Amino acid sequence: MFRFDPYDPAFDADPFPAYRVLRDEYPCFWSEEAGMWVLSRYDDILAALTNWKTYSSAKGNLIDEFPGRAGSTLGSSDPPRHDRLRALIQSAMTKRALDHILEPARDSIRGHLAEVRERPTFDFVADLGSKVTVDLLFYLFAMPRDQADEVRDNAVLMVQTDAQTRQKAPEHLAAFHWMADYAEKLVQDRKKNPGDDLLSNFITAEIDGEKLLDKEVQLTVTTLIMAGIESLSGFMGMFALNLADYPDARRALAADPSLIPDAMEESLRFNTSAQRFKRCIQVDTELHGQTMKAGDFVMLCYGSGNRDERMFTDPDTYDIARRPKRHLGFGGGVHSCLGAMLARVACQVVFEEFLKAIPEFTRVDQQLPWVPSSNFRSPRVLRLERS
Numbered sequence: 001m002f003r004f005d006p007y008d009p010a011f012d013a014d015p016f017p018a019y020r021v022l023r024d025e026y027p028c029f030w031s032e033e034a035g036m037w038v039l040s041r042y043d044d045i046l047a048a049l050t051n052w053k054t055y056s057s058a059k060g061n062l063i064d065e066f067p068g069r070a071g072s073t074l075g076s077s078d079p080p081r082h083d084r085l086r087a088l089i090q091s092a093m094t095k096r097a098l099d100h101i102l103e104p105a106r107d108s109i110r111g112h113l114a115e116v117r118e119r120p121t122f123d124f125v126a127d128l129g130s131k132v133t134v135d136l137l138f139y140l141f142a143m144p145r146d147q148a149d150e151v152r153d154n155a156v157l158m159v160q161t162d163a164q165t166r167q168k169a170p171e172h173l174a175a176f177h178w179m180a181d182y183a184e185k186l187v188q189d190r191k192k193n194p195g196d197d198l199l200s201n202f203i204t205a206e207i208d209g210e211k212l213l214d215k216e217v218q219l220t221v222t223t224l225i226m227a228g229i230e231s232l233s234g235f236m237g238m239f240a241l242n243l244a245d246y247p248d249a250r251r252a253l254a255a256d257p258s259l260i261p262d263a264m265e266e267s268l269r270f271n272t273s274a275q276r277f278k279r280c281i282q283v284d285t286e287l288h289g290q291t292m293k294a295g296d297f298v299m300l301c302y303g304s305g306n307r308d309e310r311m312f313t314d315p316d317t318y319d320i321a322r323r324p325k326r327h328l329g330f331g332g333g334v335h336s337c338l339g340a341m342l343a344r345v346a347c348q349v350v351f352e353e354f355l356k357a358i359p360e361f362t363r364v365d366q367q368l369p370w371v372p373s374s375n376f377r378s379p380r381v382l383r384l385e386r387s
Contacts, residue, residue, distance in 0.1 A: 002026060005033035006063070006276060006299070007163045012370040012377050015275070016316065019304035028288040033166065034063070034374075036278065036297035037290070042305035042312075042328070044287065048279060048298070049333035052078050055279035055298065057335060063278050063299060063374035064161050064168050066176045073219045075227075075335060082334060088212050089220060089338060092201035101136060101342060105349040108135040113357045121364055124382040129236040130156075130229065132350055137228050141221070142197035143186065154178050155229035161374045176222075183221040187214060224339070232343050234273030234371070234378030236350060241382055242267050242318055243355075244363040249320045254359035257352045263320040264347055268306075268329025270318045275303040275377040277331070302328040303377065360387045 002021060005011060011018065022029055022040035029038045039045055048055040058078045060070035070076045074085045112131050116122040134152050138145060157175035161168060168176075186199060194200040202217045212220070243250040243263075253259050276299050285292045292298060305328045307315040312324060330337035337343070364383035371380050 002029075003033065004029060004031045004038055006031075006374050007033060007161065007166045009163055009370070009372065012275075012372075013367070015303060015377070016307055019301060019307060022301070023304060023308055023310075028290040028292070030290070031299070034299060036063075036299050037281075037292050038299045038301060039287075040301045040304040040308075042308040042310060045300045045302065045305040045328060046332055048300055049328075049331065049335065052082075052334055054282050054285060055300075056282050057082070057279060059280040059297075061277050061279070061335070063276055064166075065278075066158075066168070066173070069219065069223075072215070073223050074338065075223065079334060084210070085212070085216065085220075086334075086338065088205045088210070089202065092198065092205040093338065093342075101140070101346055102349055104139045105132065105136060105346045106353060108132045109350045109353045113353060117357060119386075121383055121385045124240045124384050125233065125237050125379060126381070128350075128354065129240070129382075130233045132346075133229050133233040133236070136232070136346055137225060140198045141186070141225075142190075142195055142199065147182070151179075151182065151225065152229055154182075155226045156371070158226045159230045159371065159373045159376050161372060163372055166374075179222050179225060180218065183218045183225070186221060187217050228339065230371075230373075230376055230378070231273060231337075231339075232346065234376055235268070235343060236347055237378045237382055238271040238273050239264060239267040239347065239351065240354075240384070241363070241368075241379060242271055244361060244382075244384060246318050247362075249318065250355070250361075251359070252320065253351070254355040257355065259320060260348050260351050260355075261344070262323050264344060264351075265324055265327065265329075266318060266320050266322050269312065269322070269324040269327035270306070271377075272303050272306055272327075272329040273376050273378045274329065274331065274337075276301050276375055302331065358384075358386060361385060362387050 019040055027041050031038050056078050057076050058071045061075045074089060109132050112128050116127050130152060134148055154175040157172055160172050190199050191203055202212060205212060253263055279298050281292045281294055281296045281298055283294050309315050330340040361384045364385050369380045371378050
């Protein structure tokens, strides 16, 4: 009897065999362990992402949702509410050109590289990826640096799930409430002391005389900090892991940094950190001989869709010349990631500097510890050895 348990720690060590079984034999599968349907084929996932009327996000998009978040954020709402939030947030983000992040990103990675440059081994996640991510978020939001470690630690806890209870544990919920309180204090302070930063832009963003409500700003900031730290740091960690495992690709990028953008897209396809997100079925839906009832939840496995041989030739091969423009690494449809371009720009700068400073490395541990999350997949620790 086939079982699909996204909470099993062994699953994230290598989810791809199970994904293949799902795609080939159970493309619309009811998981008792997850308590929801599972879609694993690229075309089915993309169809769900583009059909929000049937596959709704309004009851939450996280597999294990936080209380009070569903329906109140960009990722957990449907049009027309979603469109209003997205337009206001997008107008705020465009006030700060992407070019503004280039030098801060370069300065950040250079500074942290100086700290690890002479070490024979280092942890890419703790020493580089997460530090750069926190630096960039603090720069964008003009956040005071005195609580940087607490912000990172709580953001990492927020994305986690207890594998035994299959839900958010008290420490994960406490981290969410801590971050929400932190964001609320930031919002109130910035209303009194506006500046030229992304948070101030959120507060002042206006379309046809309408602004974001304080609660919307607070939850947007809370979500962006959580998703920013985990998604961007996870994206970088997965890219570094791929380059450690595929030395020919790494050497090609070190020799020609202009190849980095295409290699990043292939990493997003091959080993996306955004593995699984949730929707709620609004009308009874027939798919692959199964009936998903209105009110049922469904899991969209982006990580499986990105390895679907129906869409990608030889999908289990990491090929930096592939240029997989339609991958699901940043989602799709109305909920495609709003920060995708920012992530791409930041990651490119980071790896230009990283590969210039440390072009040759291997990973120390063949068995990696993974962040225990029902949504994301990224290494908690990635020890690399200079070679």
